[in-house]
Structure formats: structure tokens, C-alpha cells
Amino acid sequence: MSAEAAVAGPLVSPVNSHNEWDPLEEIIVGRLDGATFPSDHPVVSCNVPPWAGRMQGVVSGFSYPRVMVERARRELDQFVVLLQSLGVTVTRPDAIDGRKRFGTPEWSSRGFCNACPRDSMLVVGDEIIETPMAWPCRYFETHSYRTLLKDYFRRGARWTAAPKPQLSEALYRPGFRPPAADEPMRYLLTEFEPVFDAADFVRAGRDLFVLRSNVTNGMGIEWMRRHLGPGYRIHEIESRCRTPMHIDTTLMLLAPGKVLVNPEYIDVDRLPDALKSWDVLVAPEPDPIDERLLKLTSMCGKWLSMNLLMIDEKRVIAERHHTGTLRALESWGFEPIPCDLLHYAPFGGSFHCATLDVRRRGGLESYVD
Numbered sequence: 001m002s003a004e005a006a007v008a009g010p011l012v013s014p015v016n017s018h019n020e021w022d023p024l025e026e027i028i029v030g031r032l033d034g035a036t037f038p039s040d041h042p043v044v045s046c047n048v049p050p051w052a053g054r055m056q057g058v059v060s061g062f063s064y065p066r067v068m069v070e071r072a073r074r075e076l077d078q079f080v081v082l083l084q085s086l087g088v089t090v091t092r093p094d095a096i097d098g099r100k101r102f103g104t105p106e107w108s109s110r111g112f113c114n115a116c117p118r119d120s121m122l123v124v125g126d127e128i129i130e131t132p133m134a135w136p137c138r139y140f141e142t143h144s145y146r147t148l149l150k151d152y153f154r155r156g157a158r159w160t161a162a163p164k165p166q167l168s169e170a171l172y173r174p175g176f177r178p179p180a181a182d183e184p185m186r187y188l189l190t191e192f193e194p195v196f197d198a199a200d201f202v203r204a205g206r207d208l209f210v211l212r213s214n215v216t217n218g219m220g221i222e223w224m225r226r227h228l229g230p231g232y233r234i235h236e237i238e239s240r241c242r243t244p245m246h247i248d249t250t251l252m253l254l255a256p257g258k259v260l261v262n263p264e265y266i267d268v269d270r271l272p273d274a275l276k277s278w279d280v281l282v283a284p285e286p287d288p289i290d291e292r293l294l295k296l297t298s299m300c301g302k303w304l305s306m307n308l309l310m311i312d313e314k315r316v317i318a319e320r321h322h323t324g325t326l327r328a329l330e331s332w333g334f335e336p337i338p339c340d341l342l343h344y345a346p347f348g349g350s351f352h353c354a355t356l357d358v359r360r361r362g363g364l365e366s367y368v369d
Contacts (some may be wrong), residue, residue, distance in 0.1 A: 011156030011197050013126035019203050020253045021310040022362030025336045026089040026150065028117045029080055030354050032073050035064045035113035035347060036098025039137045039245035042172055047214050047245040048299045063099060063108045064346070066295065072343040074325075076354065079317075079339055086311055091358070093117065093144040102140060106168045108134040115146045115347035117356040121145065122198035124228065125209075125364060127158035134195040134215045139167070152358070162223060167192050178242045185242075189217040196220030199353060202253050205365040207274055208234045211247035229256040233368075235272040241265045248352045249303040254281070254334065255313040256367045264305050274368040279339050281332055284324040289342070307350035309357075311337070317351050345360070 016024070038044045040060040078088050083261050098111035112135070120141045122129045128149060130142045142149070142161075153159045165171070170192040179186050189195060196216040201224070202209050210221050210230075223233045239250050241264075252260040260270065260281045270282050286305035289295055298304075305322040308329075318326055321340035354367040 006163055011189075013156040014361075015123060015126050015128055015152050017123045017203075017357045017360045018125055018355075018364045019360070019367070020204050021255045021313050022360035023312040024088050024310070024360055026091065026359040027355075028091050028093065028145070028356040028358055029076070029083070030115040030117050031093055031095055031112075031144075032064075032069050032113060032115055034099070035069060035115065036111055037062050037064060038112045038135065039109040041109070041136055042176060043134050043188060043262060044137070044331060046176060046178060047243060061099070064113075066122070067280055068293075068343070068346055072341075075332035075340045075343055079341055079351070079354070082317070082337070082339055086315075088311070089359075091148055094147055096144045098137075099146055104139075104166070106166060106339065107136055109139070112137040112141065112267060113347055114309075115344065116199070116349050116353040118349070118353050119197045119199045119216075119246070122201055122224075123356065123358060124203065124232075126156070127160055128152065129227075130159075130161040130175055130196045131194075132162045132195050132220065133197055134165070134167065134171065134189060136167050147247065155328075159197070160227070162220075162227075163194060165195050167195075168192070170228045171195065181242065181331075187212070187217065188214045191217055191219050193309060194219040194223040196224065197246060198361070199248055199349075202251065203367075204253050204256075204367045206232050207234060207366070207368045209237055209247065209251065209253070209275075210234055211237050211239055211244055211250055213239075213244040213246065215245050216354070218364075233274070235274050237272065238267070238269065238270050239265045246349075248307050249301060249350075252306055252308060252352070254294065254308070254310060254316065258332070260306060260308075262306060264303070270325035277369050281328070284328045287322045287324055289321075294343065294345065300345050301349050301352075304345060306352050307352045309351040309355055320349060 037059040040057045095112045176188045200211045200216040248260050250265045257278045259278045263282050286302045305325045309317045315335045317337045326336045
């Protein structure tokens with residue numbers, strides 16, 4: 001520490017977020033500039049709806065059509081204005097060119113986009129962790145956030161990067177086929193090396209809940225468990241989804257003692273013991289999407305209606321189209337704030353996916369008996 005810094009006193013980290021519901025003060029929102037269809041790879045095609053997967057091989061490596069980008073950008077801009085009107089500081093990553101090719105000695109790929117910061121970075125307290133993602137096209141995605149990360153670090157945040165994966169063929173099971181409903185669960189990923197997406201984790205203070213999926217393997221979960229140490233507990237969520245990817249359409253923590261679950265994927269009787277005392281709110285059936293182009297290009301399933309962003313323990317931003325979800329939230333005592341982000345689905349998600357909460361007003365607590 002320099003003499004000047006010593007006189008000024010210890011740095012106070014601008015990063016502070018321990019759960020999904022403390023009052024939100026600062027957030028990163030993704031961008032759509034340079035968005036490119038993901039390069040063709042089994043880890044991409046097995047994790048998107050079948051109709052999107054079939055289209056994937058045809059358009060991979062091409063820029064998204066301008067009409068899709070502009071429609072989603074208009075909604076995203078309105079979402080940013082809404083956040084700012086609620087007193088939230090909004091920061092954005094640098095623009096990228098997803099068409100650029102890159103690689104390692106074992107493979108090469110074009111990029112994707114930086115629409116979903118929730119996937120590539122996990123905030124635990126005052127630490128931002130860059131995650132080792134299993135999609136080759138996302139290998140350098142966090143570079144577009146480096147301007148922000150370096151600024152947070154200079155101001156006192158902790159900044160960690162998990163081991164960069166090789167993503168060699170040994171990580172992926174050859175000829176993988178998702179299991180049928182009556183078959184034992186299996187995953188595309190082997191245990192060759194630790195990989196995980198941050199969006200497979202949700203946080204409740206000293207307890208984190210994780211979904212093992214086709215982008216998060218057992219070694220990735222164990223890496224996080226050892227990295228965080230004995231001050232934290234990581235609980236694995238059991239899902240009935242045959243192609244699991246990202247916990248935020250399966251289980252969402254809304255407030256202390258309140259958890260929202262997907263009735264298609266979750267057996268309430270098989271939730272971890274840590275959630276046994278919580279109120280379990282069952283998500284209503286999503287409102288159908290009638291727009292044909294959106295149905296064909298969405299990278300997400302119908303349960304994107306659960307992809308909510310908590311402003312605090314009461315206020316929650318939710319998709320305006322899903323009126324059933326808005327009514328249910330209101331009946332449970334929340335104050336839903338309707339917003340449009342339906343056309344963000346072709347880029348990977350909705351409100352939770354499109355953001356990374358950097359600072360929430362609150363400290364580290366335990367919410368589990």
C-alpha cells in the first residue's frame with residue numbers, strides 16, 4: 001500500500017452482495033453490440049430447445065439479424081432506465097465483436113455476446129469470481145468486463161479467476177444423448193476438469209444452492225466449495241429437467257425464507273434440508289408465447305417467466321407478458337414491477353440473466369436453521 005493510500009485509510013470495496021434480495025445499489029447490465037450466433041458445438045446444441053438447436057448449425061458464427069438486436073435493445077434500454085429510476089447505479093461492459101475467431105492449441109471458435117453477465121461472474125460478498133465456462137465461444141467473454149473489474153479491484157474489491165479450462169474433447173461425452181424421462185440422469189460433461197457457470201448458483205448468505213448441469217460439473221461445484229471454505233455451505237439442487245442449464249429457471253430465492261420453484265423440474269419433497277423451513281412458492285404455468293420468430297430463436301425454455309430480479313425483499317422486476325406470474329407474486333406479498341424483456345430470450349435469458357448485482361446493502365448472514 002502506498003503512503004498516500006495509508007493516510008487515506010483502508011479501501012472500502014464497491015462490491016458487496018451476499019444474497020438475491022438485499023436492497024440493490026449497483027448492477028452490471030449486459031450488451032447486445034456485436035452479438036453473434038454461438039459456434040456449433042455439442043455443449044451448445046444440447047442446452048438449447050430442440051428447434052433452436054436445429055437452427056444452430058446453420059447460423060453459427062453469423063451476426064444476429066439487426067431486427068432481433070434492435071427489438072431486444074429497445075427493451076433492454078427501457079429496463080436500464082427503470083433500474084436508474086429506482087436509484088440503482090447501472091454499469092455496462094465494453095462492446096465486443098463476436099465474429100472474431102480465437103482459440104487454443106486444441107480448438108478454435110468465434111465468440112457469442114456479452115448479454116448475460118450472470119453466467120460468467122459470481123459475486124460472493126466483496127469478491128467477484130470469473131467462472132470457467134464450458135462453451136468454447138464464451139472462453140474470453142469476461143475480457144469485455146475487464147474495464148469494470150479493474151476499477152472495482154483498484155477501489156478495494158477482491159477479484160478471482162477460477163482455473164481456465166482446456167475444453168478438450170475429454171470434457172465432453174462422445175455421442176451424448178439427453179436421457180429420457182424413465183432413464184437415469186446423465187450429463188454431457190465428464191469430470192475431466194472443473195467447469196461451471198455462475199448462473200447455476202443462487203445465494204442466501206452463508207448458504208449457496210447449485211444445480212449440476214450440462215455446463216456445471218461435479219468438479220466445478222467442488223472447486224467452489226473448497227474456494228469459499230468452511231464459512232459457506234453449498235447445497236446441490238435435484239432437478240427433473242433432462243437438459244439442465246442454469247438454476248434461475250428451476251429455483252429462485254426471493255426473500256429470507258421464501259423460495260420460488262419450478263413444479264415441472266422440482267420435487268418439493270426432495271429439496272435440500274436447508275430449505276425445509278422455508279415457504280415454498282410454486283411458479284404458475286408461464287403464459288404462452290405466440291410470436292413465431294421468438295419461439296424459433298429463443299435459447300431458453302418456457303420457464304423464463306421465473307427469471308426475476310429482486311430490488312429488495314418486496315419489490316421484484318418481472319416480465320410484463322407473464323401476467324400469471326405477476327398475479328402470483330402479488331398474492332404472495334411482493335410488489336411486482338412489470339417490464340418488457342421478452343425479446344432478450346434469443347440472447348440467453350431475461351432479467352436475472354441479463355444482470356449481475358455488484359452491490360446490495362446488507363451483510364453476511366445465515367438464513368438457514
